[in-house]
Amino acid sequence: SQQGEEDPQALSIQEGENATMNCSYKTSINNLQWYRQNSGRGLVHLILIRSNEREKHSGRLRVTLDTSKKSSSLLITASRAADTASYFCATVLWSGAGSYQLTFGKGTKLSVIP
Amino acid sequence: AAGVIQSPRHLIKEKRETATLKCYPIPRHDTVYWYQQGPGQDPQFLISFYEKMQSDKGSIPDRFSAQQFSDYHSELNMSSLELGDSALYFCASSRGGGLNEAFFGQGTRLTVV
Numbered sequence: 001s002q003q004g005e006e007d008p009q010a011l012s013i014q015e016g017e018n019a020t021m022n023c024s025y026k027t028s029i030n031n032l033q034w035y036r037q038n039s040g041r042g043l044v045h046l047i048l049i050r051s052n053e054r055e056k057h058s059g060r061l062r063v064t065l066d067t068s069k070k071s072s073s074l075l076i077t078a079s080r081a082a083d084t085a086s087y088f089c090a091t092v093l094w095s096g097a098g099s100y101q102l103t104f105g106k107g108t109k110l111s112v113i114p
Numbered sequence: 115a116a117g118v119i120q121s122p123r124h125l126i127k128e129k130r131e132t133a134t135l136k137c138y139p140i141p142r143h144d145t146v147y148w149y150q151q152g153p154g155q156d157p158q159f160l161i162s163f164y165e166k167m168q169s170d171k172g173s174i175p176d177r178f179s180a181q182q183f184s185d186y187h188s189e190l191n192m193s194s195l196e197l198g199d200s201a202l203y204f205c206a207s208s209r210g211g212g213l214n215e216a217f218f219g220q221g222t223r224l225t226v227v
Contacts, residue, residue, distance in 0.1 A: 030213060031213070033215060033216075035218075040202065040221075040223070041220065041221070042118075042204060042218040042219055042220045042221055043157065043204065043206075043216075043218040044218070045215040045216065045217065048214070048215055088156060088157070090216075092212065092213060095162075095169060095170040097164075097169045097170050098164045098165075098167065098169040098211065099145050099162060099164035099169040099170065099211040099212045100145075100211055100212035100213050101159070101162075101170055101212070102147060102159070102162075102206070102208070102212055102216055103159060104149075104156045104157045104158075104159075105156060106155075106156045107156050
């Protein structure tokens with residue numbers, strides 16, 4: 001079953017505006033990660049937030065995690081046309097079989113209009 | 115820095131044929147993941163390996179199998195290909211059993227005709 005569900009599915013904003021994407025999940029996790037994917041390309045890791053952290057920053061990215069609500073948000077500030085991509089959250093939890101599962105949500109397609 | 119390398123980048127096969135996708139993880143990464151991504155879809159987990167042993171299985175058809183070799187490279191073998199197998203196939207590697215960030219290859223685009 002899907003661990004991460006994201007909303008909105010698509011988001012279109014003007015350059016310079018902020019973009020917020022949300023992710024909800026179902027079970028307890030070890031950490032939650034956000035990835036970016038340009039069309040047809042490989043996924044690129046953006047940021048990792050551990051289950052005992054509430055907020056994390058990296059450049060123009062801000063991630064929050066609310067384990068009581070099982071949700072996370074990714075904020076991209078001062079967006080640029082180059083930020084146009086799909087963004088996925090992924091949850092990490094122990095698989096019980098020697099390693100951790102990395103399960104992706106459905107993703108948000110972000111379009112930044114110059 | 116070395117990244118995850120996948121080959122081939124593109125593959126065209128006919129129905130009922132077989133395909134082998136290869137993945138070379140980042141050195142000293144102990145975990146390898148395989149994902150399938152259809153057009154406009156999220157990556158679907160297929161199978162993972164930890165220290166060359168299969169550790170977890172997702173929605174992988176029985177027609178597919180995978181293994182990780184002594185040199186840590188991994189292969190995804192797909193038999194009796196169907197049109198619905200057309201997708202992007204990604205390999206990713208990670209340290210710490212997958213607790214840390216995963217690094218993805220550029221993927222293999224498989225087209226079944």
